[in-house]
Amino acid sequence: MKSLSALPPAQLRKILGHSSRLPLATKNYPSRGQTAVQTLYQTAYGKVFLKHVSRQNHLDCQINPTHGSLAEREFWAYRLAVQMGLPVPELILLDNATTLQRWLDLPDARTYATNQGILTLEGNNVFDCALFDWFSGQIDRHDANYLYDYARQKIILIDSAHCFLPYTGSIPDYLKYFEIGFASQLIRKRSTPISRKLRHLPPALVRSLVPLRDAASIEALLARLDQMKQVTTIGDIIRLYRGHHDNSPIG
């Protein structure tokens, strides 16, 4: 599959102009077509998904776009994921309000659980995604914001736009799933290529990949990077989400 990132935004827009539009499901996706434009295209480069966020989107989500728009946040999160080695769909920032990403023919977890059944989760994959979500300050990881690769039994994070934000009390959907279905694995010590990479991520590189325009968010991001160095189990990450920073048992 040809890489999209190699093409300049002007050429990508031209390709979209010559491509056919595919129908997009609207059930379960309340934001679709209301305050943001979302279009799925069949191009010579495969299926691509365009999202254009509006001013109303930022107002609804109480996000100040001057610090980083939703589209920019999604792009910065993508760059961080790539740097960590986390497999995510290729994504390009066309302008400050518009992203274009590769569409994967996989269901999101909501669709899979509704139509097929229970997801089987793989511990190290969940660990890697949870490290990324905590580190990137993701506050919107509900079940339609990750895909389920049912053949490999792995989850793939998408729509990471609500990131680098102060924690609001939500916990990623897949962590709740894992805690119930795979309780015996919560205290298993894990060391993955991604967790080792994260441990050695230089703060200067993080700053350049995630050029947030307010000092408090940058400081919070680097503080979470430090926290990640203490994490060895999925239970540790759940404790961080619950605000327990000691070694007390989960729950």
Ligand SMILES: Nc1ncnc2c1ncn2[C@@H]1O[C@H](COP(=O)(O)OP(=O)(O)O)[C@@H](O)[C@H]1O
């Ligand atoms: N790269 C992708 N590959 C496959 N499906 C996707 C992809 N990106 C989004 N989707 C599907 O489209 C839905 C809406 O996209 P999303 O990026 O979450 O936007 P929003 O939540 O703002 O509507 C997702 O819940 C998922 O079902």
Ligand SMILES: [Mg+2]
């Ligand atoms: Mg979404």
